[in-house]
Amino acid sequence: MNTALGGRVATVAELLSYPVKGCAGVSTPTAVLTPAGLAHDRSFMVTDEEGVFRTQRRHPQMAVIRPEVSDDGERLTLGAPGTDPVGIDVDASGPPRQVELFGKSFRGVDQGDGVAGWLSDFLGAPSRLVRVPVDHDRVTDGRIPGTSGYADSCAVHVLSRSSLDLLNRRLGENGAPPLPMDRFRPNVVVDGWDAPHTEDRAHRIAVADVELGYAKLAVRCAVTTVDQGAGAKAGPEPLRTLAGYRRAAAGGVAFGTKYAVLSPGELAVGDEVRVVSWGESEL
Numbered sequence: 001m002n003t004a005l006g007g008r009v010a011t012v013a014e015l016l017s018y019p020v021k022g023c024a025g026v027s028t029p030t031a032v033l034t035p036a037g038l039a040h041d042r043s044f045m046v047t048d049e050e051g052v053f054r055t056q057r058r059h060p061q062m063a064v065i066r067p068e069v070s071d072d073g074e075r076l077t078l079g080a081p082g083t084d085p086v087g088i089d090v091d092a093s094g095p096p097r098q099v100e101l102f103g104k105s106f107r108g109v110d111q112g113d114g115v116a117g118w119l120s121d122f123l124g125a126p127s128r129l130v131r132v133p134v135d136h137d138r139v140t141d142g143r144i145p146g147t148s149g150y151a152d153s154c155a156v157h158v159l160s161r162s163s164l165d166l167l168n169r170r171l172g173e174n175g176a177p178p179l180p181m182d183r184f185r186p187n188v189v190v191d192g193w194d195a196p197h198t199e200d201r202a203h204r205i206a207v208a209d210v211e212l213g214y215a216k217l218a219v220r221c222a223v224t225t226v227d228q229g230a231g232a233k234a235g236p237e238p239l240r241t242l243a244g245y246r247r248a249a250a251g252g253v254a255f256g257t258k259y260a261v262l263s264p265g266e267l268a269v270g271d272e273v274r275v276v277s278w279g280e281s282e283l
Contacts, residue, residue, distance in 0.1 A: 010192035037155035064231035142215025146260025154258035203279035
């Protein structure tokens with residue numbers, strides 16, 4: 001089935017990866033989808049000196065750090081307003097160190113003192129940069145388990161334009177300005193699902209030769225209150241408005257859906273998004 005509730009044919013409107021967790025996204029017209037998500041997505045993570053991950057919740061200025069990764073993944077450059085960029089040759093196989101993400105222990109390959117110094121100066125706090133090790137074997141949660149790099153949970157976050165359109169209408173009713181899609185940091189933006197939150201019920205999706213399986217709803221946090229262009233907190237929206245109509249049964253508010261990768265392959269903006277199977281919303 002290619003449409004939702006008799007609507008238009010759905011297509012991929014945007015593809016975004018976030019090479020460094022918590023930093024700016026990279027929009028691309030085409031992307032390789034690996035079992036862990038879009039190529040290079042959340043392959044790197046900023047930590048404190050003890051290995052605990054840094055986040056926009058405490059360091060909103062991370063949003064304006066713009067990463068660039070070479071196609072082969074062997075070169076990373078970070079840039080930010082008011083600073084000279086820093087570039088490194090990526091170390092993917094050095095000795096790993098323990099890192100912590102949401103209280104869970106993982107491993108990361110430290111990327112050296114040069115980029116650590118750059119990040120420490122920009123964030124105003126001692127920081128290190130680590131990369132997912134080659135033998136990273138994380139298993140993610142949700143209805144369909146999968147794997148991912150340093151994403152909060154699952155490999156792929158899908159959000160539709162119609163869901164954002166509805167939120168922006170409700171924000172307007174509450175006297176708040178509309179918000180851009182980047183507040184929610186999706187990987188795949190879908191256009192053509194006329195009914196908002198169709199992604200809640202699209203439990204198996206096919207795009208070109210790629211297939212995604214529903215894992216869980218995306219429960220939102222305070223990062224959605226950070227202006228991604230300014231790198232500054234701008235709350236309390238959208239959480240206040242979402243709380244009025246998108247409360248999740250397990251707590252918090254849900255907006256968008258997380259998926260596991262069932263079949264990796266290549267994606268492109270404009271590709272048709274086909275719903276292979278539907279299910280009930282867990283909201």
